[in-house]
Amino acid sequence: TPAYDYLIVGSGLFGATFARLATDAGKRCLIVERRPHIGGNCYTEKLEGINVHRYGAHIFHTSNRAVWAFVNRFAEFNNYINSPKAISGDRLYSLPFNMNTFYELWQTRTPQEARQKIASQRFTGEPTNLEEQALSLVGKDIYETLIRDYTRKQWGKDPRELPAFIIKRLPLRFTYDNNYFSDRYQGIPIGGYTALFDAMLEGIEVRLNVDYFAHRTPLGRLARKVVYTGCIDQYFDYALGRLEYRSLEFDNAVLETDNFQGNAVINYCDTSEPFTRIIEHRHFEGSSSPLTVITREYPRPCSGDAIPYYPVNDAQNQGLYRRYQELAQGTENVIFGGRLSEYKYMDMHVVIESAMNRFRSESRQASA
Ligand code: FDA
Numbered sequence: 001t002p003a004y005d006y007l008i009v010g011s012g013l014f015g016a017t018f019a020r021l022a023t024d025a026g027k028r029c030l031i032v033e034r035r036p037h038i039g040g041n042c043y044t045e046k047l048e049g050i051n052v053h054r055y056g057a058h059i060f061h062t063s064n065r066a067v068w069a070f071v072n073r074f075a076e077f078n079n080y081i082n083s084p085k086a087i088s089g090d091r092l093y094s095l096p097f098n099m100n101t102f103y104e105l106w107q108t109r110t111p112q113e114a115r116q117k118i119a120s121q122r123f124t125g126e127p128t129n130l131e132e133q134a135l136s137l138v139g140k141d142i143y144e145t146l147i148r149d150y151t152r153k154q155w156g157k158d159p160r161e162l163p164a165f166i167i168k169r170l171p172l173r174f175t176y177d178n179n180y181f182s183d184r185y186q187g188i189p190i191g192g193y194t195a196l197f198d199a200m201l202e203g204i205e206v207r208l209n210v211d212y213f214a215h216r217t218p219l220g221r222l223a224r225k226v227v228y229t230g231c232i233d234q235y236f237d238y239a240l241g242r243l244e245y246r247s248l249e250f251d252n253a254v255l256e257t258d259n260f261q262g263n264a265v266i267n268y269c270d271t272s273e274p275f276t277r278i279i280e281h282r283h284f285e286g287s288s289s290p291l292t293v294i295t296r297e298y299p300r301p302c303s304g305d306a307i308p309y310y311p312v313n314d315a316q317n318q319g320l321y322r323r324y325q326e327l328a329q330g331t332e333n334v335i336f337g338g339r340l341s342e343y344k345y346m347d348m349h350v351v352i353e354s355a356m357n358r359f360r361s362e363s364r365q366a367s368a
Contacts, residue, residue, distance in 0.1 A: 002223050004028045009212040010229030012040020013348055014338030016200050017070070017355035018227050023204050025363065030222060031204060034211040037194070038201060040229075040338075041309075042348065044192035048254055049289040050282045051192035055307070056248065056297065057265055057279045058193060061183040062349030068185045070352060074199035077187030080284055083178040084265035088145045095267065096180050097142060098173035105141055111174035118142075118172065133164035138172060150269040153276050154299050155246065163314055183349075188284045229338035231308065232324045240324060243343055244317050245308035249298040251275075258282075260292050274298060311343050335362070 005027040008015045016038070019029045037043050041055035059082045062068050071077070086093045094100035102114040121139030123132050130151065134143045147170075151159045155166070179186075189196040212219060212230065220226065228235055233243045264283035268275055275296040282292050302308050311317065321343040328336045337358050339346050346354070 002221065004030045004223040006030070006225050006227050007032065007219055007223035008227040008229070010040060010338065010340075011035075011038040011197070011201070011206055012229055012338060013042060013351045014229045014341075014355045015040070015227060016197055017352050018335075018337065018359055019204050020200050021356065021359040022362075025359075029204055031201070031206040032210040032212055032219060033206060033208050036209055038206060038208070039194050039197040042193040042197070044194050046192070047252070047281075047293050048291045050287045050291075050293050051194075051285060052252065052281045052293050052295070053193075053279065053284070054250070056250070056309070057277075057284075058348065059181070059186065059188065059284075060348055061181040061186040062352075063184040064349055064353055066356065067349045067352045070356070071189070071196065075189035075191065075196040077185075078190050078285060079186075080188045080264075081186060082180040082265065083263070084180060084267055085263050086146055086267040086269050088149075088269040093146060093269075094178050095146075096171055096173060096178075097138065097146070098178060099176040100178060101142075101146075105145065114174060127164045129160050130162035130164055130166050131159040133167050134159065134170065137167065137170040146269045149271045150267060150276060152271070153274065156299065156301065165313075190285060192285075224333065226334045228334055228336050229341055231340045232321070232328060232336060232343060235334075235336070235341075236324060236327050240327075241320055243320055243324070244312040244314075245302040246310040246312060247300045247302035247306035248309050249300050251296040251298065253294050253296075255292050255294060256290075257292055258290055260294055308340065310345060311339075313344070317343070 006019070006022055006029045008019050008029055008031045011031050011033040015031060019031055022029050042058050043054050044051040045054055059080065060071065060077065084095045086095050091104065093104050099111065099114065102108045102117070106117050108114045108117055118139045121141060123135035125132065127133035127136050131148070134147050148159055151162070155162055213234070231243070233240070261278060261280050264280055266278050268277065275298045277297040279295045279297065280292055281295070282289065300306060335358055337355060338351060
């Protein structure tokens, strides 16, 4: 009989959640991770005494009590509230779009004034591209000041060449509320995400620097089932073609100040800078370091060894994904899960919930 019940490929949030739940239920798990560290894209590392979010800013938020209780088993969360700012031209604006933003744009003070202003600028036809879609949702000023050039940088294409579906909703909030998320629970794990993963994976065997594909057959023999959280097209040797992604490059700098920008996240919404955001990590948890660490975030094409970040969920890629999904459904003893296997942008709480559901249906099958 195999030594393990589950061979889990990937130590990100999906793999780690599944491994914890399975281990708690008395199953034997082995995790293999090709990176030199655990945590997937949530990974944080200490630099100058500050927990740096290596793969982009991660703010935990959820309204799901079971998910919140689960993560709180492994870390204490602080009361960080995400309130990003945006720079465009020589002005600074509040996000998400709310009464503060409207005041900064037009000096409107009441919801009624702001609603009128937006209504008078809306595109009223049937949107055929992203630009028209955004114009119909928020009108000309917000679009041109805060969306157009940011989107161009993010996707490397003119918004008129991008499909309307990329922006389904652009929430407008008619209160003076700069809290980006509207979930019940929100915060940053004190001590960083890596510490949270360390606690979550306690007592579970993890082999770092092991690429599943380099040892597929021998690793496969070790367990009854595989939980695969890597790219779904890679699992099938790209047999049907490659799924398209957008990548990011993170440029870190240590600066000799204890406060560079006064906020964790500032978006750069015009073309004067090629990056889309600057993250100042000390503001996530607070720090007494006399230095600060900032990260400039540059969107990039996803070619060669670039890390896939944002799936390009257009009709063509969705069609291709569905064909891979059919192959996955026909693959016995493999559970496909997580953002790369589902070819979907998912927030952390969504990934945890998805892993919980997959483990629950696994247990049900096993006991049936
Ligand atoms: P993840 O990519 O984290 O883990 C997969 C793991 O599998 C990786 O460690 C990889 O190395 C490993 N792997 C892949 N192939 C392998 C192979 N062949 N062999 C061995 N190992 C292999 N969410 C949120 O709630 N709040 C936020 O603020 C943010 N912010 C944010 C910023 C940016 C820039 C991005 C791109 C994403 C976010 N997210 C987020 C989303 C969050 O990052 C996401 O929900 C989780 O990282 C997904 O966890 P997974 O386990 O699915 O994938």
